[in-house]
Amino acid sequence: MSAATRPVCVLVGAPGSGKTTVGQVLAAELGVEFRDTDADIERQAGKPIPEIFVDEGEAHFRTLERAAVAAALASCDGVLALGGGAVLAEENRAALVGHRVVHLSVELTDAVKRVGLGIGRPLLTINPRATLKHLMDQRRPLYAEVATATVMTDGRTPEEIAAEIIPLLKR
Numbered sequence: 001m002s003a004a005t006r007p008v009c010v011l012v013g014a015p016g017s018g019k020t021t022v023g024q025v026l027a028a029e030l031g032v033e034f035r036d037t038d039a040d041i042e043r044q045a046g047k048p049i050p051e052i053f054v055d056e057g058e059a060h061f062r063t064l065e066r067a068a069v070a071a072a073l074a075s076c077d078g079v080l081a082l083g084g085g086a087v088l089a090e091e092n093r094a095a096l097v098g099h100r101v102v103h104l105s106v107e108l109t110d111a112v113k114r115v116g117l118g119i120g121r122p123l124l125t126i127n128p129r130a131t132l133k134h135l136m137d138q139r140r141p142l143y144a145e146v147a148t149a150t151v152m153t154d155g156r157t158p159e160e161i162a163a164e165i166i167p168l169l170k171r
């Protein structure tokens, strides 16, 4: 039997922290697979996340997300980006224990600039700035709880951020 597969790194953080973008850069630099639980969910559901929220609601999305997180942690041996709200579920936080989890931190100003009008992010389509502030205040302790390292992203390029993460993976 082969040894259990583990991601080299799991990325968590607020919407707009750059998990998907930095994750792709990091995976390319390392020459490993990139996985994103949001993409896994969309592929399995056969529709984009905003449609899942409209058709089945957030609770159903969170159920799909818990299954996607468990499956990805068990099968990804590259860089794994989670959705920004994955840490809300105690089940997901427990599943992250023992993994190398990098929190991409971002302040409100940069996060707002990056998510723009919130297109593609159903939670942010109404008043993105206020909603993002609320989400970030609620989730900050949860990102800190699961993270084994935190990397600041404000005012930095995805390449600079990936370059800071790589040496952390050798420890």
Ligand SMILES: Nc1ncnc2c1ncn2[C@@H]1O[C@H](COP(=O)(O)OP(=O)(O)O)[C@@H](O)[C@H]1O
Residues within 6 Å of the ligand: 013, 014, 015, 016, 017, 018, 019, 020, 021, 022, 084, 114, 115, 153, 156, 157, 158, 161
């Ligand atoms: N460090 C960065 N600097 C500037 N823009 C960024 C940075 N990281 C990501 N972005 C941009 O911000 C938006 C959100 O990035 P994304 O990777 O989807 O974030 P997340 O997956 O954390 O929600 C994208 O348009 C992306 O190009």
Ligand SMILES: O=C(O)C1=C[C@@H](OP(=O)(O)O)[C@@H](O)[C@H](O)C1
Residues within 6 Å of the ligand: 013, 014, 015, 016, 019, 020, 038, 049, 082, 083, 084, 085, 086, 120, 121, 122, 123, 135
């Ligand atoms: O913060 C959230 O609750 C969500 C973040 C999104 O992912 P990103 O953090 O990659 O934008 C996506 O999972 C969904 O729209 C819900």
Ligand SMILES: [Mg+2]
Residues within 6 Å of the ligand: 019, 020, 021, 036, 038, 081, 082, 083
């Ligand atoms: Mg993303």
